[in-house]
Amino acid sequence: MKLVLIGSESQNRRLVSLGLHRRGDETCQLTRRAELARLPALREWQVVLLDWDLRTDGAAELLRELHERDPELPVVAIVTNPSAAAQARTAGATETVFKPINIDEGRALLQRVARAAKPAASAAEPAGDTRFITQSAAMEQVLAMAWRVAPTSASVLLLGENGTGKSMLARAVHEHSTRANGPFINVNCPCLQPQLLESELFGHVRGAFTGAVSDAVGKVAAAEGGTLFLDEVGELPPEIQAKLLRLLQERCYERLGEAQTRRADIRVIAATNRDLRQRVAAGAFREDLYYRLNVITIEMPSLRGRPEDIVPLAEHFLETLSQSAGGPRRRLTLAAREALVAHSWPGNLRELRNLVERAAILCDREWLDATDFPELLGRTEPGSPQVGEFVTLEALIEAHIRQVTARAESYEQAARILGIDKSTLYRWRKRFENFDPTNVEAFVG
Numbered sequence: 193m194k195l196v197l198i199g200s201e202s203q204n205r206r207l208v209s210l211g212l213h214r215r216g217d218e219t220c221q222l223t224r225r226a227e228l229a230r231l232p233a234l235r236e237w238q239v240v241l242l243d244w245d246l247r248t249d250g251a252a253e254l255l256r257e258l259h260e261r262d263p264e265l266p267v268v269a270i271v272t273n274p275s276a277a278a279q280a281r282t283a284g285a286t287e288t289v290f291k292p293i294n295i296d297e298g299r300a301l302l303q304r305v306a307r308a309a310k311p312a313a314s315a316a317e318p319a320g321d322t323r324f325i326t327q328s329a330a331m332e333q334v335l336a337m338a339w340r341v342a343p344t345s346a347s348v349l350l351l352g353e354n355g356t357g358k359s360m361l362a363r364a365v366h367e368h369s370t371r372a373n374g375p376f377i378n379v380n381c382p383c384l385q386p387q388l389l390e391s392e393l394f395g396h397v398r399g400a401f402t403g404a405v406s407d408a409v410g411k412v413a414a415a416e417g418g419t420l421f422l423d424e425v426g427e428l429p430p431e432i433q434a435k436l437l438r439l440l441q442e443r444c445y446e447r448l449g450e451a452q453t454r455r456a457d458i459r460v461i462a463a464t465n466r467d468l469r470q471r472v473a474a475g476a477f478r479e480d481l482y483y484r485l486n487v488i489t490i491e492m493p494s495l496r497g498r499p500e501d502i503v504p505l506a507e508h509f510l511e512t513l514s515q516s517a518g519g520p521r522r523r524l525t526l527a528a529r530e531a532l533v534a535h536s537w538p539g540n541l542r543e544l545r546n547l548v549e550r551a552a553i554l555c556d557r558e559w560l561d562a563t564d565f566p567e568l569l570g571r572t573e574p575g576s577p578q579v580g581e582f583v584t585l586e587a588l589i590e591a592h593i594r595q596v597t598a599r600a601e602s603y604e605q606a607a608r609i610l611g612i613d614k615s616t617l618y619r620w621r622k623r624f625e626n627f628d629p630t631n632v633e634a635f636v637g
């Protein structure tokens with residue numbers, strides 16, 4: 193995507209720009225209205241990301257000028273609270289996104305906005321982060337289920353450990369639904385105090401509580417015609433659970449401090465990494481709400497539950513990075529692939545993405561080796577014995593074979609370096625797998 197970032201907080205702007213660059217986007221950064229002149233061909237850009245807390249000029253005036261110059265250019269306003277979101281919408285912003293911005297979610301929103309505004313231009317866009325990389329039967333089943341329920345308006349409950357891709361799937365369900373042109377609004381349930389969360393969700397009127405200086409629409413209203421995604425729904429406080437139940441049952445709600453009942457046309461997708469049934473049994477989560485949310489349940493497999501996806505995903509993350517950095521294609525040596533597959537990935541895809549990105553940034557070589565993933569080696573490699581130490585010959589052979597395979601690009605190359613044939617190398621490696629260091633005889637015998 194080609195994006196214009198406008199904001200006076202240089203650190204935030206640079207961070208967002210860096211995150212977008214790393215995902216393959218082209219950005220141009222401006223700090224004030226006068227700099228718009230630097231962009232004579234405004235039409236070449238696909239979407240503008242405008243910080244609504246602009247210190248240099250009024251954001252609304254800047255938005256007006258943008259619209260005068262290109263009425264079709266979509267503008268996404270970055271806001272800090274629901275009342276700023278309402279102001280931005282009134283002033284003509286296409287969408288609003290709340291600070292702090294999650295780059296992946298923000299980017300998916302920007303892609304959707306750009307696609308809706310200029311469908312022809314987006315046809316050539318790669319599916320990018322919304323592509324589901326998988327070779328696993330468990331994940332195929334998850335996706336088949338997701339695409340089946342997507343066009344319906346049924347509530348969906350996504351279960352799974354942190355980082356398994358629940359948010360990404362929620363967005364994909366929205367994008368495959370009949371509401372795809374409507375907003376996708378994300379609420380991170382544990383982030384706020386109960387009263388603030390209630391106001392964030394349902395909105396408030398002026399004077400509803402100390403600090404409520406003006407009326408504010410909430411995220412339920414912002415999601416009108418689209419999807420409301422409740423992340424970490426298991427953490428919702430009891431008073432909000434009751435209101436959410438009413439919203440789901442009757443599609444009705446009231447803003448804080450107001451008696452008027454409002455109707456909502458939204459689809460709800462909720463996600464949790466908690467065992468909700470256990471929370472119900474413990475009295476921490478309402479049973480009736482659980483059944484309302486649980487119309488369709490999709491359980492995301494953990495990454496260690498789909499080991500066949502580890503290497504394709506790592507290669508996908510590498511490729512995305514190389515594309516954004518414009519560098520050569522990066523590859524994983526056999527040893528690196530083995531180290532990745534051997535790890536248990538408690539942080540799932542997020543952990544994999546972070547490790548791969550870090551290794552690719554810190555290493556200049558085309559081939560990333562197991563040694564470029566020190567966190568993994570720390571858990572998978574036994575301590576290496578030294579030549580001349582009082583250790584068995586087999587321990588030395590094992591250490592040597594492990595180190596050579598870690599640096600070689602393939603089994604063939606490793607076998608050539610070691611001066612043995614591939615099948616001998618294979619047999620040695622099988623022996624290492626069964627090798628229990630506390631039972632040396634088993635290995636020698």
Ligand SMILES: Nc1ncnc2c1ncn2[C@@H]1O[C@H](COP(=O)(O)OP(=O)(O)OP(=O)(O)O)[C@@H](O)[C@H]1O
Nearest residue numbers: 296323324325353354355356357358359360541542
């Ligand atoms: N199938 C996939 N292909 C490529 N990247 C993915 C895939 N699924 C998830 N990711 C990436 O993995 C990271 C974690 O995904 P996501 O935030 O959706 O997980 P989550 O289950 O919602 O996590 P949490 O429970 O912590 O909110 C993101 O960077 C996302 O882009």
